[in-house]
Amino acid sequence: MLNRTIGTGGLVMMLVLALAAVGIGVALWSKVLTINGVVGTGTVNAQFVEVFTDDDDKVDNPNADAGDTGDCPIHASTLPGPTSCDPRETGAEGPDDVQAHRYDKDVARCDATAVEDGQDNETQPGSQLANVAIRNAYPSYHCTAWFLIQNNGSIPIHLHSVSIAGVPATLCQLGNTAYDLNGDTQPDIEICLSGLQPCTAEACPEPQIHPDGRLPLDLDMHIMQTADQDTIYQFQASICFHQWNEETGNCPDASHDIIIDRDGTASKLIGAEATQEVAFGNPLKHWPAQDLDSDGIDTFDNDGNGSWTFGLNGDDIHQEAAAGCPTAIRNAIHDLGEDCIVLDANSSLFDGQAVTCDLEFFIDFDPGPAGCDVKLSWHDLNNDGEWDNGEDIVYDGNNNGVYD
Numbered sequence: 001m002l003n004r005t006i007g008t009g010g011l012v013m014m015l016v017l018a019l020a021a022v023g024i025g026v027a028l029w030s031k032v033l034t035i036n037g038v039v040g041t042g043t044v045n046a047q048f049v050e051v052f053t054d055d056d057d058k059v060d061n062p063n064a065d066a067g068d069t070g071d072c073p074i075h076a077s078t079l080p081g082p083t084s085c086d087p088r089e090t091g092a093e094g095p096d097d098v099q100a101h102r103y104d105k106d107v108a109r110c111d112a113t114a115v116e117d118g119q120d121n122e123t124q125p126g127s128q129l130a131n132v133a134i135r136n137a138y139p140s141y142h143c144t145a146w147f148l149i150q151n152n153g154s155i156p157i158h159l160h161s162v163s164i165a166g167v168p169a170t171l172c173q174l175g176n177t178a179y180d181l182n183g184d185t186q187p188d189i190e191i192c193l194s195g196l197q198p199c200t201a202e203a204c205p206e207p208q209i210h211p212d213g214r215l216p217l218d219l220d221m222h223i224m225q226t227a228d229q230d231t232i233y234q235f236q237a238s239i240c241f242h243q244w245n246e247e248t249g250n251c252p253d254a255s256h257d258i259i260i261d262r263d264g265t266a267s268k269l270i271g272a273e274a275t276q277e278v279a280f281g282n283p284l285k286h287w288p289a290q291d292l293d294s295d296g297i298d299t300f301d302n303d304g305n306g307s308w309t310f311g312l313n314g315d316d317i318h319q320e321a322a323a324g325c326p327t328a329i330r331n332a333i334h335d336l337g338e339d340c341i342v343l344d345a346n347s348s349l350f351d352g353q354a355v356t357c358d359l360e361f362f363i364d365f366d367p368g369p370a371g372c373d374v375k376l377s378w379h380d381l382n383n384d385g386e387w388d389n390g391e392d393i394v395y396d397g398n399n400n401g402v403y404d
Contacts, residue, residue: 045153047126048114067098072106090220110143156244158206169193170311185267186226264390278379290385296321301370317342
């Protein structure tokens with residue numbers, strides 16, 4: 001009978017096998033810790049809290065409409081009265097300048113109201129729609145409407161832009177913008193905006209309104225000589241706010257891409273909104289054009305600042321190519337009655353006025369600061385590489401080649 005012993009190596013191996021066998025039945029421990037997160041967002045919102053005019057027969061603010069007393073001595077209208085004497089100019093009217101600010105007759109009337117919350121087609125609380133109604137108006141009738149806007153959200157907001165009939169509002173300190181509201185190529189009303197300072201964004205950043213804070217704005221309106229009798233005119237103004245730490249939020253048009261002209265040589269004005277062809281997201285083309293013998297479109301930098309100026313006293317455009325203007329004389333000056341006017345809201349173009357910029361070739365004719373603005377573009381509706389009479393001319397504010 002053999003008697004064998006297990007050596008040291010064998011013993012170690014058996015221990016390893018034994019431990020392995022034991023490990024098969026031992027569980028690996030684990031533990032999961034959980035965090036529940038709750039995020040509550042604030043609100044960006046604004047509302048009209050006070051709305052009035054200087055011809056609604058009530059003194060709402062003695063420093064703004066002191067003469068709106070409802071007791072004009074001469075009532076010369078079929079409207080119920082007597083009411084306040086009509087304003088002969090726009091803007092604030094204090095107690096010391098009532099006589100100079102008013103006509104001596106009560107003829108027209110101007111009212112502004114804030115639509116009640118729940119009836120303004122807005123889901124957020126507060127009145128976000130206001131109406132202005134001018135009745136029995138006549139050329140040289142003026143009305144100023146004041147709007148006090150409150151931040152009724154929980155986040156600070158910035159006023160980004162104000163647009164009227166789809167174009168940026170002009171500050172009253174800089175002039176007025178004339179609007180053709182019925183598309184007959186004649187201006188019907190001129191409007192400007194008061195309450196903001198005329199300066200650059202660097203010098204005057206967007207006005208900020210903290211929660212419960214308020215911002216006053218007013219629209220200054222003037223009926224023009226070319227308005228038609230017995231006609232209803234309508235326009236829409238948009239006031240866009242965004243949260244204080246974002247550049248624009250979802251604000252439309254005004255500070256980025258702006259319509260300069262919609263109807264070509266059909267009128268001296270921008271053109272009615274119904275004639276606009278460019279839509280959000282459409283590509284834009286910048287001058288010079290690809291086809292360099294047909295557009296003949298030139299600009300006049302009236303204030304000599306080297307960039308496009310909007311408004312009633314802003315820059316002008318004409319066309320001097322036979323393809324779009326058979327009577328044109330191609331000589332880099334404006335030939336009154338021959339060259340076709342694309343934009344000249346205040347009829348300032350004069351015979352012999354020198355062209356500032358030939359857009360077609362993008363030639364700067366001015367040796368000084370005036371010249372060609374690189375952000376001028378157009379919507380090439382038929383994609384033929386040239387501006388055709390009536391195609392929308394656009395100021396590409398962010399210079400990205402897209403209407404946004």
